[in-house]
Amino acid sequence: xxxxxxxxxxxxxxxxxxxxxxxLAKKYFAWYNAVFEExxxxxxxxxxxxxxxAHAVQCPYCIEAWTEGSVERGxxxxxxxEAIHVAAxxxxxxxxxxxxxxxxxxxxxxxx
Numbered sequence: 001x002x003x004x005x006x007x008x009x010x011x012x013x014x015x016x017x018x019x020x021x022x023x024l025a026k027k028y029f030a031w032y033n034a035v036f037e038e039x040x041x042x043x044x045x046x047x048x049x050x051x052x053x054a055h056a057v058q059c060p061y062c063i064e065a066w067t068e069g070s071v072e073r074g075x076x077x078x079x080x081x082e083a084i085h086v087a088a089x090x091x092x093x094x095x096x097x098x099x100x101x102x103x104x105x106x107x108x109x110x111x112x
Contacts, residue, residue: 011061044073051080052087 018025
């Protein structure tokens with residue numbers, strides 16, 4: 001039997017992604033780290049955004065890493081849960097608004 005598609009050890013080895021292209025990896029990680037530094041948004045706010053986006057794109061590695069990162073940066077369970085609900089609301093709204101494409105088709109067939 002095959003192991004689970006997502007394996008926790010992959011998250012722990014993320015830094016290895018650049019073995020075949022170390023210069024690109026170095027540039028990516030420098031940019032990535034800069035994104036999460038203090039700026040107009042606090043590191044806590046950025047981590048909460050990352051939790052929300054991780055749920056929207058459904059990346060289990062990111063969900064784990066950024067939930068932990070949010071806690072490390074001072075977020076509590078209520079803030080993390082609220083961020084997840086924001087992601088769900090936006091994702092759900094995007095699905096619904098795309099439903100207007102189906103409405104257009106139905107209307108052209110006299111079904112709308």
